[in-house]
Amino acid sequence: MNKFVLPYIEMSITTACTLRCRDCGLFTAHYYAHKYRRPENFDATQLSVDIDSLLKLVSEIKIFRLIGGEPFLHPEWHLLLNKVCHSEKIKQVEFITNGTILPSSNKLNALKHPKVKVLISHYGNLSSSFSDLLKLCEDEHIAFSVRCADGIWWDPGSTAFRNRSVSQLKNIFNSCWLAKKCRHLLHGKLYICSRDAHGQNLGIFPEDENAYINLRIKNLNERDLNMLLSRDFINSCNYCDGTDTRNLKAAIQLESDI
Secondary structure: OOEEEEEEEEEEEEEOOOOOOOOOOHHHHHHOOOOOOOOOOOOOOHHHHHHHHHHHOOOOEEEEEEOOOEEEHOHHHHHHHHHHHOOOOOEEEEEEEEOOOOOOOHHHOOOOHOOEEEEEEEHHOOOOOOOHHHHHHHHHOOOOOOOOOOOOEEEEOOOOOOOHHHHHHHHHHHHHHHHHOOOOEOOEEEEHHHHHHHHHHHHHOOOOOHHHEEEEOOOOOHHHHHHHHHOOOOOHHHHOOOOOOOOOOOOOEEOOOO
């Protein structure tokens, strides 16, 4: 029997977004200017298969978070939410939104599941549907909480190469809550770090096959997962200052594509 308990994992269901945040930790704005990786809603059937593949490797997931981009842009977000809610191995489900979209009334039941909490980011006037979304959650008895009300994000620094020593890379990794907590599922690959996942996907960071396992490859087992989670640094730590750094103003919008 699998004995791995994952405290937290998040899965991107879309890279499309209603905002163009300059400092997005997942580089979402970059998808709108990339030559090959354009914003997309990922195939729900394939995502469901990826979820099943992950669940075969673990005994429990404490928190499973669905994210974007803006996940309400995915036309089948409710089906994916139902999928993770109905797994006995998944104990709590979070759905994060930037407060710009009201979900369709015919999909609301997915948000009412007792496992689900909607995390609503508040970016001032940018979150144009924030008040309506709060009222909707209250009226429909949907569990929710508000994020980023202080208007602050952490600042990982630029994506320039730092030329750090192995010892320095380990120190950055060990002090970073992304590295400790933020497992990320993207294109069937389970990454140690969410920023690294999209950085590699966009070619911002160099390919690092030791920073993920590909769930779409057959015959993965606990040993593969254990090796991944035993890493003491990843290559992208050389392109990041970690989370124990400065803060910056949240959701600064780009005036044009990157």
